[in-house]
Every structure is written in C-alpha cells, then in structure tokens.
Amino acid sequence: MQPCNPNAKIETKCLHAGYTPANGGPGVMPIVQSTTYRFDSTEHVAELFDMPTEPMYSRFANPTCDAVEQKIAALEGGVGAMLTSSGQAASLLSVLNLCNAGDSFVSASTIYGGTVNLFSVTLKRFGIDVIWVDPNASQEEIEAAIQPNTKLVFGETIANPALTVFDIEKFAAAAHNKNIPLIVDNTFATPILCRPFEFGADIVVHSTTKYMDGHAVQGGGVIVDSGNFDWVKSGKFPEFTEPDESYHGVVYTRDFGNMAYIIKARMQLMRDFGCYPAAHSAFLLNLGLETLPVRMKQYCANAMEAAKLLKASDKIASVTYPGLEDDPYHALAEKYLPNGTSGVISISIKGGRAAAVRFMDALKLASIEVHVADIRTCVLHPASATHRQLTDEQLEAAGIDGGMIRISIGLENIDDILEDLQQALDQV
Numbered sequence: 001m002q003p004c005n006p007n008a009k010i011e012t013k014c015l016h017a018g019y020t021p022a023n024g025g026p027g028v029m030p031i032v033q034s035t036t037y038r039f040d041s042t043e044h045v046a047e048l049f050d051m052p053t054e055p056m057y058s059r060f061a062n063p064t065c066d067a068v069e070q071k072i073a074a075l076e077g078g079v080g081a082m083l084t085s086s087g088q089a090a091s092l093l094s095v096l097n098l099c100n101a102g103d104s105f106v107s108a109s110t111i112y113g114g115t116v117n118l119f120s121v122t123l124k125r126f127g128i129d130v131i132w133v134d135p136n137a138s139q140e141e142i143e144a145a146i147q148p149n150t151k152l153v154f155g156e157t158i159a160n161p162a163l164t165v166f167d168i169e170k171f172a173a174a175a176h177n178k179n180i181p182l183i184v185d186n187t188f189a190t191p192i193l194c195r196p197f198e199f200g201a202d203i204v205v206h207s208t209t210k211y212m213d214g215h216a217v218q219g220g221g222v223i224v225d226s227g228n229f230d231w232v233k234s235g236k237f238p239e240f241t242e243p244d245e246s247y248h249g250v251v252y253t254r255d256f257g258n259m260a261y262i263i264k265a266r267m268q269l270m271r272d273f274g275c276y277p278a279a280h281s282a283f284l285l286n287l288g289l290e291t292l293p294v295r296m297k298q299y300c301a302n303a304m305e306a307a308k309l310l311k312a313s314d315k316i317a318s319v320t321y322p323g324l325e326d327d328p329y330h331a332l333a334e335k336y337l338p339n340g341t342s343g344v345i346s347i348s349i350k351g352g353r354a355a356a357v358r359f360m361d362a363l364k365l366a367s368i369e370v371h372v373a374d375i376r377t378c379v380l381h382p383a384s385a386t387h388r389q390l391t392d393e394q395l396e397a398a399g400i401d402g403g404m405i406r407i408s409i410g411l412e413n414i415d416d417i418l419e420d421l422q423q424a425l426d427q428v
C-alpha cells in the first residue's frame with residue numbers, strides 16, 4: 001500500500017492517514033496490546049534512551065497510539081502530535097511544556113470550565129499565573145496583558161459553553177509580536193470545521209472525548225504541533241535551545257528541528273507524568289475519526305434546524321448559536337467556521353430554573369447527560385449540575401442564569417429531534 005498522499009482531502013485523510021497496511025497486512029489499524037518491546041542488543045536500547053525514535057515502553061509511546069497521532073497531525077496540518085489520557089491532560093501538558101514556576105500565560109476568559117479551574121487554581125499552586133483577557137479585547141489590549149514572564153496565549157475556537165468564536169488571527173498577531181506562541185483548544189470545531197494553524201495558531205489541543213471519539217465510549221486528548229513557531233528566534237525558551245541534562249544534553253531545536261515542541265513534550269512530560277492512553281482507547285478514537293467528516297456535517301445541519309425552531313419559540317428568552325445570523329459571533333463564525341458551527345446550542349428559558357427543569361424533564365428523546373458532543377442528543381442544566389455550588393449571585397456573574405440549558409444536538413433524524421424539543425416546550 002502507498003502511504004496517504006499529504007495533499008489528499010481531509011475526508012480521505014480521516015480514513016487513510018497514519019496507518020499504511022503492509023502487503024497482506026491487516027486492513028484496519030491493529031491494536032498493539034503490549035507494554036514492552038523486545039530488543040536484541042544492549043546498544044540499541046541505550047541509543048533509545050538518548051533519542052527515543054521508536055516505542056520502548058507504554059508510558060509514553062505505543063504503535064497504535066502513534067498511528068492515531070500521525071492521523072490527527074495530518075488532519076490539523078501539523079508536524080506531529082501526542083495523545084493524552086484526557087483533554088485536561090492535553091491542556092495541562094501543552095502549558096507545562098512552556099511554563100515553569102514563576103512564569104505566566106494569557107488566556108481568553110471564555111473557555112471550558114474545567115480548564116478555568118486547572119488554570120486559575122491548580123496551575124497557580126504550581127507557581128504559574130494565568131492572566132485572563134476578554135475575548136473581545138483589541139490586539140493592543142492583549143499585547144498590553146503580556147508580561148516579560150508570559151510564555152503563551154491560550155483560547156478556544158468555539159468556547160464550551162459560552163459558544164463565543166475565538167478571533168484566532170487577532171490573538172496570534174498579539175502573541176507573535178511578543179515572541180510567544182498561541183495555543184488553541186479546537187475541541188468543538190474539530191479540524192473538519194476549522195484548522196487553527198491556517199490562521200496562525202502554533203499549537204492545537206483537543207479533548208478527543210467529544211466529537212473526535214463521537215460515540216461516548218472513551219475519554220482522551222491530543223496535542224498537535226504546527227512546527228511553525230521559531231523557538232530559537234523567540235529567545236524566550238532556553239529549555240528548547242539549551243542542553244536538557246535529563247537527556248544527556250539533547251538540544252530540542254538542534255536535534256529535532258521543527259518538531260522540538262512535540263518531542264520535548266513526550267521526552268520530558270509524558271516520560272515523567274505518564275498520562276498516556278491505552279492502545280485500545282486509541283483504536284476506538286480512530287474509529288471515530290474515520291467518520292468525523294460525515295458526522296460533523298450532520299451535527300451542523302441538525303443544530304441549525306434546532307436553533308431556528310428554538311429561536312421561534314416565545315417560551316425562550318435567548319438562543320446562542322454562532323450559526324444564527326443575528327448571533328454576536330456570526331461574523332467571526334463566517335470567517336473561521338464557514339462550513340458550520342458544530343452541534344452545541346445554549347438557550348435560556350423564560351421562567352428561570354423551574355421552567356428549565358420542567359423542559360428538561362419533559363424531553364423524551366434527548367437525555368440528561370454530563371457530556372457534550374455525544375452522537376445522541378443530550379442536555380445539561382449548568383445551574384444545577386456543573387455550576388451547582390455557585391449562589392444565584394455567582395451564577396449571574398458567570399453569565400449563567402437559572403433558565404440556561406446547554407443542548408448538544410445529536411445525529412437522530414432531525415424531525416424526531418424537533419418534535420421532541422417542541423413537545424417539551426409545549427409543557428413549559
């Protein structure tokens with residue numbers, strides 16, 4: 001078999017990139033269920049400890065995971081990728097690969113709640129400070145927030161659950177003017193709807209638990225390196241350009257060129273933290289990736305119909321979906337997400353918490369789940385679930401009212417989804 005053509009279209013890459021069957025070999029990417037590899041020479045193993053160019057231990061490498069990493073790198077247009085055991089682990093390692101105690105980083109304030117906590121509570125305990133900026137800040141304001149010890153800028157393509165669309169080019173320009181990279185969490189968009197590298201992002205992270213897996217069968221994450229950031233020219237990252245004593249003097253930029261970031265992440269962080277997925281998880285993730293283009297198309301189409309139905313209801317105070325023409329982020333969505341804005345909609349029901357609970361309990365097809373981007377339609381009430389510990393005043397400050405519901409539209413027939421939403425609205 002020939003390896004997948006690097007110029008192939010994304011649907012083709014979803015099926016053929018990453019794994020090339022040998023003549024007579026298995027047609028489906030095999031699961032290599034082994035923690036260890038057997039070697040004939042001591043010297044070969046010694047060399048791997050200087051430069052791990054092939055899997056030797058399952059804490060940081062596996063052939064099945066490697067094939068999926070290569071596929072995701074191809075989908076995003078990057079030079080390399082590293083799977084992690086969760087999306088949280090991907091966000092954590094993407095930052096730790098650049099920041100030490102005493103450093104800071106800038107993040108857009110509208111990002112996933114779990115990442116907010118990771119950044120503002122846990123990383124702070126490690127001596128790494130997050131500086132929040134409004135996603136609507138000007139380029140000058142973003143640059144003004146960047147301090148001498150600031151090592152990166154972070155944002156989310158479509159924020160979960162705020163559904164704001166991130167102005168990647170603006171944040172990339174600000175970061176690059178200050179010689180630091182931009183990391184983008186591309187979970188909700190997936191590389192099918194947006195490839196942040198094309199707009200200047202340097203690193204992409206994902207929670208693969210969401211649309212990439214798609215079937216709600218296994219959690220995971222991934223970090224992808226564009227290979228575009230010049231660590232030497234920046235002058236702000238001595239760990240990339242000076243010898244790593246924990247690896248016999250490896251210099252990542254000298255020895256690995258434009259893969260310095262992703263190789264350093266594996267050789268230092270994955271080696272030491274070991275939050276690597278099992279081969280079987282990577283195999284399941286690959287099944288999700290194979291059908292990602294067809295699924296994303298249908299999520300977008302279904303969500304658009306659902307958003308229009310919800311918008312037309314007099315029981316609903318507001319509908320947030322960047323695909324809608326009057327959404328405040330519609331112009332940014334047209335630029336960054338021309339083929340659709342994914343499957344998640346946020347609504348606010350008139351009548352607050354009581355009305356929201358009545359609506360959700362009346363749904364028959366959609367189920368209440370602590371999940372999003374499932375293949376099945378599901379709903380969540382932030383005020384009584386993910387944001388339960390907040391008082392009404394705190395909820396208001398976080399932009400969450402008691403009537404707010406996050407709806408993740410699935411792949412059921414759209415007529416059935418609309419009928420279910422309508423009959424539940426009728427009961428409010």
Ligand SMILES: *Cc1c(COP(=O)(O)O)cnc(C)c1O
Binds near residue numbers: 087089206
């Ligand atoms: C869910 C999510 C995460 C965290 O991913 P896990 O796989 O749950 O650890 C990070 N970012 C976004 C945008 C998410 O939706």
